[in-house]
Amino acid sequence: MTADLFDDVEQPWVEPLEDGAQVLRRFASARAPALLDAIIRVTEQAPLRQMKTPGGHTMSAAMACCGTWGWVTDRKGYRYQQTDPLTDKRWPGMPEILRALAREAAEQAGYPDFEPDACLINRYLPGAKMALHQDKDETDFSQPIVSVSLGSPIVFQFGGDRRSDRPRKVPLEHGDVVVWGGPSRLRYHGVLTLKPFDHPLTGACRYNLTFRRAG
Ligand code: MD3
Ligand code: FE
Numbered sequence: 001m002t003a004d005l006f007d008d009v010e011q012p013w014v015e016p017l018e019d020g021a022q023v024l025r026r027f028a029s030a031r032a033p034a035l036l037d038a039i040i041r042v043t044e045q046a047p048l049r050q051m052k053t054p055g056g057h058t059m060s061a062a063m064a065c066c067g068t069w070g071w072v073t074d075r076k077g078y079r080y081q082q083t084d085p086l087t088d089k090r091w092p093g094m095p096e097i098l099r100a101l102a103r104e105a106a107e108q109a110g111y112p113d114f115e116p117d118a119c120l121i122n123r124y125l126p127g128a129k130m131a132l133h134q135d136k137d138e139t140d141f142s143q144p145i146v147s148v149s150l151g152s153p154i155v156f157q158f159g160g161d162r163r164s165d166r167p168r169k170v171p172l173e174h175g176d177v178v179v180w181g182g183p184s185r186l187r188y189h190g191v192l193t194l195k196p197f198d199h200p201l202t203g204a205c206r207y208n209l210t211f212r213r214a215g
Pocket of ligand 2: 133134135189
């Protein structure tokens, strides 16, 4: 019998979603510990915070950014900016391990030239959710968005081109990476309320990374 160090890490597989969206199941599993280390380093410089929407609601997910551009929301609106409003300093650089993962996933999905200049880190604790929305604060919609799920599982909602289109439910687990390009790029999407779960690497929490070409 051979005891293999990696017996507990699943091999990735591809699940086409539709219209340019591909789920790379478990694509990030093997390097998840290193990704989580990088998230901790970034959030020591740019703390996770619950931002306010222009409508005055506090978002339930806590967010931080790295890279040249960071996404922010406040009473004035949604936008990308080069400084963190909490510290007035530039956002931390995008760690190489994060950039490399995003580029490999995009290439695998048919986008060999993806150069992300923004990474948004969302942290969900039990009870947190994200309502249906579109990501349209970026400049070039021909560039995909790459998302990485770490920690507790959640149900993702994949809607249509209108908010009223009934969304399809897609479970996302630790290590799953999704590349959203082509016609899926402007689809409405969100996640249902995170349920309590105890993940060996993150405890009750779920992190989602989204890599974007913002500028
Ligand atoms: C489909 N985040 O940060 S990731 C977001 O789980 C966001 O934190 C969710 O929506 C999360 O904007 C969902 C999956 C995702 C991200 C961006 C998309 C799906 C997308 C952009 C276009 C279409
Ligand atoms: Fe989004």
